[in-house]
Amino acid sequence: MSASIAAHPDRLLPADPGTRAIARSLLALVEDLPIVSPHGHVDAAVLADNTPFPDPTELLISPDHYVTRLLHANGVDLSDLRVGRGKDADPREAWRIFCRHWDLFDGTASGYWLRSEFVNVLGVDDSRIDEEHADELYDRLQALVEDPGFRPRQLFERFGIEVLATTDDPLDDLAAHARLAADETFAGRVLPTFRPDAYVKFHGAGFAEKAQRLVDTAGDGAAGYEGYLRALANRRQHFIAHGAVSADHGTLTARALRMDPAEAARLFEKGLRGEATAAEADAFEANMTYQFARMAVEDGLVMTLHPGVFRNHSPESFARYGADTGHDIPFAMEYTRALQPLLADFGTAKDFHLVLFTIDETVFSREIAPLAGFYPSVFVGAPWWFIDEPDAMLRFRSAVTGTAGFSRSSGFIDDTRAFCSIPARHDASRRTEASFLARLVAEHRITEDRAVEIIVDVVDTAPRRAFKL
Amino acid sequence: MSASIAAHPDRLLPADPGTRAIARSLLALVEDLPIVSPHGHVDAAVLADNTPFPDPTELLISPDHYVTRLLHANGVDLSDLRVGRGKDADPREAWRIFCRHWDLFDGTASGYWLRSEFVNVLGVDDSRIDEEHADELYDRLQALVEDPGFRPRQLFERFGIEVLATTDDPLDDLAAHARLAADETFAGRVLPTFRPDAYVKFHGAGFAEKAQRLVDTAGDGAAGYEGYLRALANRRQHFIAHGAVSADHGTLTARALRMDPAEAARLFEKGLRGEATAAEADAFEANMTYQFARMAVEDGLVMTLHPGVFRNHSPESFARYGADTGHDIPFAMEYTRALQPLLADFGTAKDFHLVLFTIDETVFSREIAPLAGFYPSVFVGAPWWFIDEPDAMLRFRSAVTGTAGFSRSSGFIDDTRAFCSIPARHDASRRTEASFLARLVAEHRITEDRAVEIIVDVVDTAPRRAFKL
Amino acid sequence: MSASIAAHPDRLLPADPGTRAIARSLLALVEDLPIVSPHGHVDAAVLADNTPFPDPTELLISPDHYVTRLLHANGVDLSDLRVGRGKDADPREAWRIFCRHWDLFDGTASGYWLRSEFVNVLGVDDSRIDEEHADELYDRLQALVEDPGFRPRQLFERFGIEVLATTDDPLDDLAAHARLAADETFAGRVLPTFRPDAYVKFHGAGFAEKAQRLVDTAGDGAAGYEGYLRALANRRQHFIAHGAVSADHGTLTARALRMDPAEAARLFEKGLRGEATAAEADAFEANMTYQFARMAVEDGLVMTLHPGVFRNHSPESFARYGADTGHDIPFAMEYTRALQPLLADFGTAKDFHLVLFTIDETVFSREIAPLAGFYPSVFVGAPWWFIDEPDAMLRFRSAVTGTAGFSRSSGFIDDTRAFCSIPARHDASRRTEASFLARLVAEHRITEDRAVEIIVDVVDTAPRRAFKL
Known part of the structure; x- marks a missing residue:
C-alpha cells in the first residue's frame, strides 16, 4: 500500500528538488487545515438523515458524470453504468465495467481523485483495480458502505469539513438544513445556496x-413580473435565514442588461406563455443577472456566476438519461463588455x-484578473469543472x-456531488498552491516568509473572505 | 559531428535531471518503432516512380512553405526561392540565400526538422551551414540526390515508414496507389485520402x-445535387477500394448544418452558376460537412476536420505564386455550437x-477535450501546422x-510535403510525449509502469485506433 | 539589505540549477547594455526642465494606475491616493495607505518593479515597508527627491537610457523635444511619438x-476630410523633423478598412456634427487605420497598433477621476481578418x-506569429500592459x-509613465529572455553559441531594427 502514488508525500509537487523542498514545507502548513467548501452539490438530506451509501457503484460511479462520460467516450453505454434513468442495470456489472476501464483515467483529474479515494479513504490497494479483482473489490466496498462508521456524517467529521454549501432550488423549504442546524450532535455548518x-x-x-x-x-x-421579483427577493431571505451566504x-453568457421594467415585464409574460424567441429569452436572462446583482447589493448574498456551458449537447443522451449526464460542453466566454452595465452600477x-x-481559460489573464484588480466587488473564481485539475490550476495562478x-x-471550490472526493479535491488544490508559490520563492519573486502567509491566506482565508463566512 | 545538438540523445527532453532520466527511458521504448503517418502531403507518384529529387533546393526549400515564408518575412523574394510559379530562379542561388539566412530558423519547428535532416539524414556538418559553405554544401547534396540509394523508396525504407497516407483529389484515378499496391518489391502501405x-x-x-x-x-x-452527392459517395468507394481509411x-469553420435537401439543391445550382453569396457558400459548406459525416457513418471512412485558416491572405502573393505559398493564416475557432447538429445525429x-x-489552441481544453471525453466518435487531433512544435505539443497535452x-x-500526424522531414517530425513528437509523461511520473501522477504502456499507446496504437489502420 | 530578493543575482531565473547557470551567463551579456525604450509615456518637459519629483507619493503611487488599481480593488478610495482629480488628499496619508497594503503586490508585476525601485534605485530596506515604517520612509524619500542628484536627467543618465520615446498629441509643438535636442549638456535621445x-x-x-x-x-x-488627411500627414512630418520614428x-479593434474617400469624407462630416452612429465611428476608425498605414508607407514612420481595450469601464470612476485611472479592461482580439485589407495593400x-x-494572449500563436512569419512588414509586439510580467513573457516567447x-x-517596450520603474522593467525583460533561451539551450534546441548572439539581438538589436533607430 505504501507504494501507491496516491499516498506519496510529494504527489503533484514540482520535480525540481529545490522547488519541491520549498513546496513541501509550504504544504505542511495547510495540509491539515479544515475544509471550507463554499460551493458544491452534496444533498443536505443525505447528511440530515445520515443515509448510508447503497453500494460501491452509487458511491463512486453512477452520479459522477466526470467518471461516466469518459467511459461513454470509450464505448460504454450509460445505461450499463446506471446513469440518470438507467437504474435497471446491475450495480455489480457496472462496477466490473468501471474496473475494466480503470486505466482510462490515468492523467485525468477524476483519476487523481478516485485513486486518492481508493487509497486514502477506502483503504483499497490501487494496484488491483482491474477486471480480475472487480468482484473482490465490490464485496469489500459493499461491506464498507454498510459499516456505520462509513455514514455521511462520520465521513464529514473524518474529512475535517468545517463548512459545506449545498445548491438548492429557490422553493426548497430547506427543512434538511434546518434539521442539521438544530441538531446538537452535528457540529458542521451546512449552508444552502440559492440557485434560481x-x-x-x-x-x-x-x-x-x-x-x-x-x-x-x-x-x-x-x-406577473412584479410578483416574480418580490418572490425571488423573499426566497433569498428564506435562504439567508437558513444560513445561505451566496x-x-x-447563465448561458455573462451578459447583464439594465432593462426597462415594463419591457422586462412584457418579456416575462411572453416567457410564461411559451412565446418568447431565443433572443428574448437571452435578454431576459441578462436582465435577471442584473437584477440578481441588485438584490445581492441589497441583501448581502455573494453572487457567483459561471456562464459558458452548452447544456445537454447530445439530445439523444438527454432524452434517455436526463440532465447532468456528461454532455455539457463549454464554449468561448466574454466578460468585459457583457458585465459592464452591471459593474457600472454595482461594481x-x-x-x-x-x-x-x-471554463474558458483565455479570460483569466485577459478579463477576469483585470476586472478583479480594479473593482472591489469582483473576485477571481477558482478554476472550475473541466479545468479543476493540477496543470490548469497552475496555468490559472x-x-x-x-x-x-x-x-x-x-479560494478553492470543489463543486462536487461526489462526497468521497471532497478531501482529494482540496488536497490537489493545496498541493498545487504550494507548487505555484514554491516556484515563485525559488525564482526569488516572493520571500519565503510571505509565501508562508500567502498559502494560509489562499487556502483558508480566501474562501471565508470571498464568501463572507 | 557528434557535437551537433541534432544528434544529442537528450534533445527536447526536460532539463530537470530526474525528469530527464525518466523521459530517456520512456523514449527508448518508442524511438525505433515504425512510422505510421495517417495524414500528409507526399505525392504517391513520386514513390510509385521512385523519382529522384532534382536538386537540394527542390529537396529542402522550394516546396516547403514553412521554410520559404520565414525567409520572405525577412525580405527574401519568393521568386528567388523558386516558390510556386517562380521556377526560373537559379536553384543554386536559392540555396545560397537559404544558407545566408539559416540562423533565422533557430528556435522554430522548421529549424529543428531541417537541422535534424541535415545531420541525421544527409550527413551534413550543421556548424557549416552559412554563406561561406553554401556552394560546397550544394555540390555535396547534389551528388547525394543523384545517388540511387537516396531515392524516395530507399528513404521510405530507411526511415522505417510502415504506413503513409497521401492527400488526393476525389477525381484522382489513384493509379499511382494501385501501382504501389501491386508492386511486390515495395512493402510499405501508401494510402490515398479523400479531400473534396x-x-x-x-x-x-x-x-x-x-x-x-x-x-x-x-x-x-x-x-444536380443528387448526382453530386452520389458522385461523392461513389468516389469515396473508389478511394476505399484503393486502401483509403480517411x-x-x-473547411473555413467547423459549422455543420442539417439542411433541407431541396434548399441544398437550390444552393448548389446557384453555386454552379456563380451566383451564390458568401453566406450561401458558407451554408452550403456547412451542409456538406454534415453530409460528409453522414457518408462517413455509412462507408466507415474516418472524418478529419481542420477548419480555421484564412487561405491566401496576401492576394498579391497568391497572384504571383499560387496557393500554399506561406500566407495561410489561422483565426479563432468554435466547435461546441458549430458541430452540435452533426454530433446530435452522428456523435x-x-x-x-x-x-x-x-490551430487555435484555446479550444483544446475548452471544447475539444470535453467533446472527445463524451462522444465515442470524437478524437482529439494532434497539434497541427503552426502548433506542431515541442512547446505547443506540451501545451496541448x-x-x-x-x-x-x-x-x-x-496520434501524431506529420502533415508534410517535405519527405525528408518525416523522421525528424515523428522524432520530435516522440520526444515530446516522453517529456510530458516523464513529468507526470516525476510528479507522482501516473505510475512508471503505466507510463511505459501509455507511451507505446500514444505513439503506435493511437494512430492505428483513430484511423482504423 | 543584501538579503532582499530584489537584489538577488538569480531573481526571475529558472529554478533548475543547470538551466539557471546557462541563464546567468546569458544575462551577464546584456545586463548592462544601455536602455532603448521606443515606446512609453514619460513627459519630455520633465526632462527638458529637469523638474524635481514633488514627493514620494507622486514619484511612485498617484500617477501609476497599475499601483492604484489594486489598492482600489482592496477597498481604498482613489481620492485618498491622489489619483486623477483627487489631488486634495494628503500625500503622506496616501503613502501610509500604500505601505499598509504593500503585501497586496506580492506576485504582481508592479510588486516586482516597486521592490526593485525601492532596493536598487532608492536604497530602501524592503523588509520595512509597512504601516509602522511609513512615516520614516516617507521622510527619507522626501529628502531623496529634493536631492539635486535625484532629478530626472540625473536618473536618465544613471539608468543608462540611450533612447526614450514619449507619446504626444499631433498638435503638440514638441518644444520640449526641441530644447532637449538642442541642449549640449544632455546626451540622451528623447523622441516624440505621434499618437492621433x-x-x-x-x-x-x-x-x-x-x-x-x-x-x-x-x-x-x-x-473637411481632405484637410484632415493633409493635416495628419503634415503633423507627422513635424514629428519626423523632431526625431519621431513611430x-x-x-484602436478599439484591429480592423482596417479600405474605404471610398467620398464615403470617408461623408462620415467625417457626420462625426464632426456629432451625428455618427457607433458603427459609423468604428468604420471611420478602421478607415483611418488603413490611412495611417498608407501614410507610414509614404513617410517611413513605424506603425504600432495596440487594440483591444475597453477604456473607462467604470463610468463613475471616469467621472470622478478621469481617464487612465485603472479601469481600462481588455477584451478578445482578432487580427487575421481585421488586418487583411491593410496587409493586402501594404504588407x-x-x-x-x-x-x-x-493583451489577448491567444493571438500570439494563432495570428501574430503566423502574420509576422510571412509579411516582411509585420513585427511581433512584446507583451504589453497586463501581460508585461515574467510568466506572461515566457508564455509569449x-x-x-x-x-x-x-x-x-x-524588442521590449516599457510603456510606462513611472520613470523610476524603467530599469526594473527592462531588467525583468532581460532576465526573462535569458530564462527562455537558457531552457532552449538546456533542451538542446539551440546551441549556446547562438543563444549568446540571440540574447544580444532580442535585447539590443531588435528594438533598433523594428523601430528604425
Missing part, C-alpha cells in the same frame, strides 16, 4: 409552471461580492497573479 | 467546372470517427489530459 | 473641436513596419518562437 436558474430560463424544462408557482407561493400576492447563477457597491468563474496578486481569489 | 474541399467551396478556383465534372463522371447519370476536410453512431484538428486522458488522441 | 487617437474616435471627448483645430491649423487651407495607435511595401501589440523564431520581435 430554472426560474429564469424561458426555454428550460417546465419554466412556466415553476415561475408561476414561485409567484403564487412567495410573491406577496403580487402578480446565490449561484449558471463599487459596499459589500457586494461577485465571484466570476470560467500563472495567468492571474501578475495582474491581481493573491488577494482577489475566491 | 475544391468541390465544396463555391468561391474556390474553378468550383463550377470541377463540380460539374464530378457529377458527369461519377454521378450515376443523376444530375476523408479530410479543410454516438457505431464506428464513426471524427478527428478534430485545430497539458490542456487535454486532465479531461480526456490519453485514450482519445489521434 | 483623440483625432480619430468620433465619440471620444472633444473630438469635433480637436479635429477641427487640426484641420484649421495644419490642413494647408483645405477643409506613430502609435490605440510587402518597402520599409513599412507594423508592430502588432496585444513559447507561443511565437516555434513559428516566427527570434528575428521578428519588436
Whole structure:
C-alpha cells in the first residue's frame, strides 16, 4: 500500500528538488487545515438523515458524470453504468465495467481523485483495480458502505469539513438544513445556496409552471413580473435565514442588461406563455443577472456566476438519461463588455461580492484578473469543472497573479456531488498552491516568509473572505 | 559531428535531471518503432516512380512553405526561392540565400526538422551551414540526390515508414496507389485520402467546372445535387477500394448544418452558376460537412476536420505564386455550437470517427477535450501546422489530459510535403510525449509502469485506433 | 539589505540549477547594455526642465494606475491616493495607505518593479515597508527627491537610457523635444511619438473641436476630410523633423478598412456634427487605420497598433477621476481578418513596419506569429500592459518562437509613465529572455553559441531594427 502514488508525500509537487523542498514545507502548513467548501452539490438530506451509501457503484460511479462520460467516450453505454434513468442495470456489472476501464483515467483529474479515494479513504490497494479483482473489490466496498462508521456524517467529521454549501432550488423549504442546524450532535455548518436558474430560463424544462408557482407561493400576492421579483427577493431571505451566504447563477453568457421594467415585464409574460424567441429569452436572462446583482447589493448574498456551458449537447443522451449526464460542453466566454452595465452600477457597491468563474481559460489573464484588480466587488473564481485539475490550476495562478496578486481569489471550490472526493479535491488544490508559490520563492519573486502567509491566506482565508463566512 | 545538438540523445527532453532520466527511458521504448503517418502531403507518384529529387533546393526549400515564408518575412523574394510559379530562379542561388539566412530558423519547428535532416539524414556538418559553405554544401547534396540509394523508396525504407497516407483529389484515378499496391518489391502501405474541399467551396478556383465534372463522371447519370452527392459517395468507394481509411476536410469553420435537401439543391445550382453569396457558400459548406459525416457513418471512412485558416491572405502573393505559398493564416475557432447538429445525429453512431484538428489552441481544453471525453466518435487531433512544435505539443497535452486522458488522441500526424522531414517530425513528437509523461511520473501522477504502456499507446496504437489502420 | 530578493543575482531565473547557470551567463551579456525604450509615456518637459519629483507619493503611487488599481480593488478610495482629480488628499496619508497594503503586490508585476525601485534605485530596506515604517520612509524619500542628484536627467543618465520615446498629441509643438535636442549638456535621445487617437474616435471627448483645430491649423487651407488627411500627414512630418520614428495607435479593434474617400469624407462630416452612429465611428476608425498605414508607407514612420481595450469601464470612476485611472479592461482580439485589407495593400511595401501589440494572449500563436512569419512588414509586439510580467513573457516567447523564431520581435517596450520603474522593467525583460533561451539551450534546441548572439539581438538589436533607430 505504501507504494501507491496516491499516498506519496510529494504527489503533484514540482520535480525540481529545490522547488519541491520549498513546496513541501509550504504544504505542511495547510495540509491539515479544515475544509471550507463554499460551493458544491452534496444533498443536505443525505447528511440530515445520515443515509448510508447503497453500494460501491452509487458511491463512486453512477452520479459522477466526470467518471461516466469518459467511459461513454470509450464505448460504454450509460445505461450499463446506471446513469440518470438507467437504474435497471446491475450495480455489480457496472462496477466490473468501471474496473475494466480503470486505466482510462490515468492523467485525468477524476483519476487523481478516485485513486486518492481508493487509497486514502477506502483503504483499497490501487494496484488491483482491474477486471480480475472487480468482484473482490465490490464485496469489500459493499461491506464498507454498510459499516456505520462509513455514514455521511462520520465521513464529514473524518474529512475535517468545517463548512459545506449545498445548491438548492429557490422553493426548497430547506427543512434538511434546518434539521442539521438544530441538531446538537452535528457540529458542521451546512449552508444552502440559492440557485434560481430554472426560474429564469424561458426555454428550460417546465419554466412556466415553476415561475408561476414561485409567484403564487412567495410573491406577496403580487402578480406577473412584479410578483416574480418580490418572490425571488423573499426566497433569498428564506435562504439567508437558513444560513445561505451566496446565490449561484449558471447563465448561458455573462451578459447583464439594465432593462426597462415594463419591457422586462412584457418579456416575462411572453416567457410564461411559451412565446418568447431565443433572443428574448437571452435578454431576459441578462436582465435577471442584473437584477440578481441588485438584490445581492441589497441583501448581502455573494453572487457567483459561471456562464459558458452548452447544456445537454447530445439530445439523444438527454432524452434517455436526463440532465447532468456528461454532455455539457463549454464554449468561448466574454466578460468585459457583457458585465459592464452591471459593474457600472454595482461594481463599487459596499459589500457586494461577485465571484466570476470560467471554463474558458483565455479570460483569466485577459478579463477576469483585470476586472478583479480594479473593482472591489469582483473576485477571481477558482478554476472550475473541466479545468479543476493540477496543470490548469497552475496555468490559472500563472495567468492571474501578475495582474491581481493573491488577494482577489475566491479560494478553492470543489463543486462536487461526489462526497468521497471532497478531501482529494482540496488536497490537489493545496498541493498545487504550494507548487505555484514554491516556484515563485525559488525564482526569488516572493520571500519565503510571505509565501508562508500567502498559502494560509489562499487556502483558508480566501474562501471565508470571498464568501463572507 | 557528434557535437551537433541534432544528434544529442537528450534533445527536447526536460532539463530537470530526474525528469530527464525518466523521459530517456520512456523514449527508448518508442524511438525505433515504425512510422505510421495517417495524414500528409507526399505525392504517391513520386514513390510509385521512385523519382529522384532534382536538386537540394527542390529537396529542402522550394516546396516547403514553412521554410520559404520565414525567409520572405525577412525580405527574401519568393521568386528567388523558386516558390510556386517562380521556377526560373537559379536553384543554386536559392540555396545560397537559404544558407545566408539559416540562423533565422533557430528556435522554430522548421529549424529543428531541417537541422535534424541535415545531420541525421544527409550527413551534413550543421556548424557549416552559412554563406561561406553554401556552394560546397550544394555540390555535396547534389551528388547525394543523384545517388540511387537516396531515392524516395530507399528513404521510405530507411526511415522505417510502415504506413503513409497521401492527400488526393476525389477525381484522382489513384493509379499511382494501385501501382504501389501491386508492386511486390515495395512493402510499405501508401494510402490515398479523400479531400473534396475544391468541390465544396463555391468561391474556390474553378468550383463550377470541377463540380460539374464530378457529377458527369461519377454521378450515376443523376444530375444536380443528387448526382453530386452520389458522385461523392461513389468516389469515396473508389478511394476505399484503393486502401483509403480517411476523408479530410479543410473547411473555413467547423459549422455543420442539417439542411433541407431541396434548399441544398437550390444552393448548389446557384453555386454552379456563380451566383451564390458568401453566406450561401458558407451554408452550403456547412451542409456538406454534415453530409460528409453522414457518408462517413455509412462507408466507415474516418472524418478529419481542420477548419480555421484564412487561405491566401496576401492576394498579391497568391497572384504571383499560387496557393500554399506561406500566407495561410489561422483565426479563432468554435466547435461546441458549430458541430452540435452533426454530433446530435452522428456523435454516438457505431464506428464513426471524427478527428478534430485545430490551430487555435484555446479550444483544446475548452471544447475539444470535453467533446472527445463524451462522444465515442470524437478524437482529439494532434497539434497541427503552426502548433506542431515541442512547446505547443506540451501545451496541448497539458490542456487535454486532465479531461480526456490519453485514450482519445489521434496520434501524431506529420502533415508534410517535405519527405525528408518525416523522421525528424515523428522524432520530435516522440520526444515530446516522453517529456510530458516523464513529468507526470516525476510528479507522482501516473505510475512508471503505466507510463511505459501509455507511451507505446500514444505513439503506435493511437494512430492505428483513430484511423482504423 | 543584501538579503532582499530584489537584489538577488538569480531573481526571475529558472529554478533548475543547470538551466539557471546557462541563464546567468546569458544575462551577464546584456545586463548592462544601455536602455532603448521606443515606446512609453514619460513627459519630455520633465526632462527638458529637469523638474524635481514633488514627493514620494507622486514619484511612485498617484500617477501609476497599475499601483492604484489594486489598492482600489482592496477597498481604498482613489481620492485618498491622489489619483486623477483627487489631488486634495494628503500625500503622506496616501503613502501610509500604500505601505499598509504593500503585501497586496506580492506576485504582481508592479510588486516586482516597486521592490526593485525601492532596493536598487532608492536604497530602501524592503523588509520595512509597512504601516509602522511609513512615516520614516516617507521622510527619507522626501529628502531623496529634493536631492539635486535625484532629478530626472540625473536618473536618465544613471539608468543608462540611450533612447526614450514619449507619446504626444499631433498638435503638440514638441518644444520640449526641441530644447532637449538642442541642449549640449544632455546626451540622451528623447523622441516624440505621434499618437492621433483623440483625432480619430468620433465619440471620444472633444473630438469635433480637436479635429477641427487640426484641420484649421495644419490642413494647408483645405477643409473637411481632405484637410484632415493633409493635416495628419503634415503633423507627422513635424514629428519626423523632431526625431519621431513611430506613430502609435490605440484602436478599439484591429480592423482596417479600405474605404471610398467620398464615403470617408461623408462620415467625417457626420462625426464632426456629432451625428455618427457607433458603427459609423468604428468604420471611420478602421478607415483611418488603413490611412495611417498608407501614410507610414509614404513617410517611413513605424506603425504600432495596440487594440483591444475597453477604456473607462467604470463610468463613475471616469467621472470622478478621469481617464487612465485603472479601469481600462481588455477584451478578445482578432487580427487575421481585421488586418487583411491593410496587409493586402501594404504588407510587402518597402520599409513599412507594423508592430502588432496585444493583451489577448491567444493571438500570439494563432495570428501574430503566423502574420509576422510571412509579411516582411509585420513585427511581433512584446507583451504589453497586463501581460508585461515574467510568466506572461515566457508564455509569449513559447507561443511565437516555434513559428516566427527570434528575428521578428519588436524588442521590449516599457510603456510606462513611472520613470523610476524603467530599469526594473527592462531588467525583468532581460532576465526573462535569458530564462527562455537558457531552457532552449538546456533542451538542446539551440546551441549556446547562438543563444549568446540571440540574447544580444532580442535585447539590443531588435528594438533598433523594428523601430528604425
